[in-house]
Amino acid sequence: MIREHAYAKINLALEIVRKRDDGYHELKSLMIPIELKDELIFTKGVGLNFASNVAIADNSIIKVYEVMKNRYNVKEGVSISLIKEIPVGAGLGGGSADIAATIRGLNRFWQLNLDSKEMRKLSIELGSDTLFCLYNSPAIITGRGEYIEFINSEMKFEHITLVVPNYQTSTKEAFKHVTFYQHDNEKFEQIKKSFIENKRDDLKDALYNDMLDANFILHNESRLYFKALQTQGLKPHLSGSGSVIYFLDLNQDELERLRELTPSNYQIIKTKQL
Numbered sequence: 001m002i003r004e005h006a007y008a009k010i011n012l013a014l015e016i017v018r019k020r021d022d023g024y025h026e027l028k029s030l031m032i033p034i035e036l037k038d039e040l041i042f043t044k045g046v047g048l049n050f051a052s053n054v055a056i057a058d059n060s061i062i063k064v065y066e067v068m069k070n071r072y073n074v075k076e077g078v079s080i081s082l083i084k085e086i087p088v089g090a091g092l093g094g095g096s097a098d099i100a101a102t103i104r105g106l107n108r109f110w111q112l113n114l115d116s117k118e119m120r121k122l123s124i125e126l127g128s129d130t131l132f133c134l135y136n137s138p139a140i141i142t143g144r145g146e147y148i149e150f151i152n153s154e155m156k157f158e159h160i161t162l163v164v165p166n167y168q169t170s171t172k173e174a175f176k177h178v179t180f181y182q183h184d185n186e187k188f189e190q191i192k193k194s195f196i197e198n199k200r201d202d203l204k205d206a207l208y209n210d211m212l213d214a215n216f217i218l219h220n221e222s223r224l225y226f227k228a229l230q231t232q233g234l235k236p237h238l239s240g241s242g243s244v245i246y247f248l249d250l251n252q253d254e255l256e257r258l259r260e261l262t263p264s265n266y267q268i269i270k271t272k273q274l
């Protein structure tokens, strides 16, 4: 039996650079992995037996199995159980994390001995942000996530609070509504510098997400919630295309304020940087 953990991510900064000819958008993002995770268990099976505690149509894990089985001419089957804890369509990268965990898991289970170059190639081919999820280390990703620059830093967020609204955001829909902002390159470089030099307050004050307005267009409820939180002195941030809203370093008083302002059908999850 082999077990793999698929960790979620949050985007501390997310910039949309341009639309590419293949329809995807070129991004620049500083991401950190968090402790919230799915679990994948690999045991012996005939063909593929796949089970999950959450029903997801066309689960990406099945695609990964098919590609790897065919590419490496594997005769053996496998049973994969997914225990999903990462909310779906939340901007936490759960799908990408599961793809990366399946690549790692099948490589071990089938003893394929793939080298890191091959693992990277597979992950880039099978999803966006998947390369990041292969390593789970703070990094700047560019392109569609196919370029990665790891960041060495003492910075560690021990108190991350996630609010999961009662609506999901389709990444595809969100990209249809994005605004292209003209950013000064200096802005992102400053965030990177603050992260490397562990200047926590500078970093927290500078965070931005180019997908926030698209999220507001899709969910007016999100716009109103952000406004209410900001009016009460809280600093909400959107992760990825949403819908999750996260907070860094909330103290007890701020956490209580957050609870009061949050609709009862939203979920609050306390986690930390991995």
Ligand SMILES: C[C@@](CO)(OP(=O)(O)O)[C@H](O)COP(=O)(O)OP(=O)(O)OC[C@H]1O[C@@H](n2ccc(N)nc2=O)[C@H](O)[C@@H]1O
Binding pocket: 011, 014, 023, 024, 025, 026, 027, 029, 090, 091, 092, 093, 094, 095, 096, 127, 128, 129, 143, 144, 145, 171, 172, 173, 175, 239, 240, 241, 242
């Ligand atoms: C935007 C990001 C930033 O971290 O966050 P999420 O909120 O989704 O996690 C990700 O790059 C998302 O990754 P993921 O959700 O896996 O996207 P995909 O399934 O590859 O793409 C879904 C659809 O979104 C659009 N898309 C996605 C990524 C990208 N760089 N440009 C795009 O235009 C495309 O229309 C694509 O068909």
Ligand SMILES: Nc1ncnc2c1ncn2[C@@H]1O[C@H](COP(=O)(O)OP(=O)(O)O)[C@@H](O)[C@H]1O
Binding pocket: 056, 057, 058, 059, 060, 061, 087, 088, 089, 090, 091, 092, 093, 094, 095, 096, 098, 099, 169, 171, 240, 241, 242, 243
């Ligand atoms: N294993 C998986 N986990 C999550 N979503 C998956 C998975 N396989 C396929 N999907 C599809 O990918 C879409 C994006 O899901 P997810 O990765 O959770 O959100 P996000 O891209 O916002 O972080 C979902 O709508 C879902 O249909």
